[in-house]
Amino acid sequence: MDFEKLDKIIHEKWRLAIMALLASRRGWSFQELKGELKMSDGNLITHLRTLHKLGLVSVTKEMRGRPQTSYALTAKGRTAFRDHVAVLEQIVKQWKRK
Amino acid sequence: MMNDRSRAEEDLRVIRTLMERATIYRAISAPTALVGGVLSILSAVFIHLSNQSQSLIGRPIRPREFVFIWIDVLILTVVMNALFVWREARSSGRPFISPGMKLALRGIAPNLIVPAIFTLWFLKIGFLGAVELELVVIWVVFYGLALLSTALFAPRSLAILGWAFLLTGVSVPVIANAVEGLPDNVPTMVMGLTFGLYHLIYAACTWSRKRDAGEQPVDE
Numbered sequence: 001m002d003f004e005k006l007d008k009i010i011h012e013k014w015r016l017a018i019m020a021l022l023a024s025r026r027g028w029s030f031q032e033l034k035g036e037l038k039m040s041d042g043n044l045i046t047h048l049r050t051l052h053k054l055g056l057v058s059v060t061k062e063m064r065g066r067p068q069t070s071y072a073l074t075a076k077g078r079t080a081f082r083d084h085v086a087v088l089e090q091i092v093k094q095w096k097r098k
Numbered sequence: 099m100m101n102d103r104s105r106a107e108e109d110l111r112v113i114r115t116l117m118e119r120a121t122i123y124r125a126i127s128a129p130t131a132l133v134g135g136v137l138s139i140l141s142a143v144f145i146h147l148s149n150q151s152q153s154l155i156g157r158p159i160r161p162r163e164f165v166f167i168w169i170d171v172l173i174l175t176v177v178m179n180a181l182f183v184w185r186e187a188r189s190s191g192r193p194f195i196s197p198g199m200k201l202a203l204r205g206i207a208p209n210l211i212v213p214a215i216f217t218l219w220f221l222k223i224g225f226l227g228a229v230e231l232e233l234v235v236i237w238v239v240f241y242g243l244a245l246l247s248t249a250l251f252a253p254r255s256l257a258i259l260g261w262a263f264l265l266t267g268v269s270v271p272v273i274a275n276a277v278e279g280l281p282d283n284v285p286t287m288v289m290g291l292t293f294g295l296y297h298l299i300y301a302a303c304t305w306s307r308k309r310d311a312g313e314q315p316v317d318e
Contacts, residue, residue: 016109016112016113017113017116020112020113020116020117021116021117021120023117024116024117024120024121025197026197027197029193036116036119036120085110085113088106088109088110088113089110091103091106092103092106092107092110094103095103
């Protein structure tokens with residue numbers, strides 16, 4: 001088991017961080033994600049669009065006094081994230097057995 | 099292989115840190131603790147001076163007045179806390195009632211039932227029996243339990259504050275039984291020590307971290 005088995009889309013520093021936060025609870029606003037990850041608007045929106053296009057992240061737009069966009073993992077995204085973490089754990093375990 | 103393993107471990111560490119940080123909720127912020135602490139110290143000093151010299155209002159504080167003073171402190175602190183949370187929610191785009199707040203309220207609420215009922219009983223007939231110390235012990239113990247009920251998702255500093263309240267609360271009756279001739283102002287002293295001093299210490303310990311983290315919930 002090595003890094004070749006990992007999903008290249010998810011295994012990018014910022015996208016992995018975004019997915020980790022989205023996996024921790026349902027519904028994150030853009031501002032929350034930005035504040036937590038200390039990312040620029042442009043960088044964050046680019047990665048969120050990539051994840052959304054692949055069906056890993058859902059986008060909800062609503063009015064709460066002002067327009068607010070919130071993001072969540074889709075079922076596919078949750079499975080992909082879980083699988084990704086499992087592969088990482090296997091890499092670590094494999095090395096410990098040797 | 100070694101490189102892969104290090105990278106995998108680092109990735110897992112980052113994932114774990116992010117997920118833990120996202121689920122941590124601080125039920126009492128440093129500014130709230132500061133406001134509560136200062137108000138409690140001022141109230142304790144006011145009650146103490148009124149009872150000692152009677153120079154402030156010309157007579158000692160009556161038992162029901164004692165309760166109303168502390169209820170006022172509670173209301174003022176809760177209102178200020180709501181203001182701090184609202185301001186923080188507005189600036190960060192979070193909802194005012196966040197998932198963390200809902201979780202904390204669900205944990206805290208059952209611990210408020212006993213002190214609320216005991217306080218109502220005190221206001222109705224309990225004040226006739228000079229049981230301020232018992233009332234204060236109930237407040238301190240259940241406040242400690244309320245804080246500890248959030249310990250699973252709260253930063254360590256909040257759990258320590260909860261333990262400090264709980265241990266102080268349970269030790270007061272023991273000390274009161276063991277020591278003869280305690281002064282009458284013990285309830286006021288206990289309130290000043292716990293809700294005043296403990297909150298001020300908590301605010302001082304968490305203030306710098308709050309500023310570093312830009313008021314994000316942080317692990318301490």
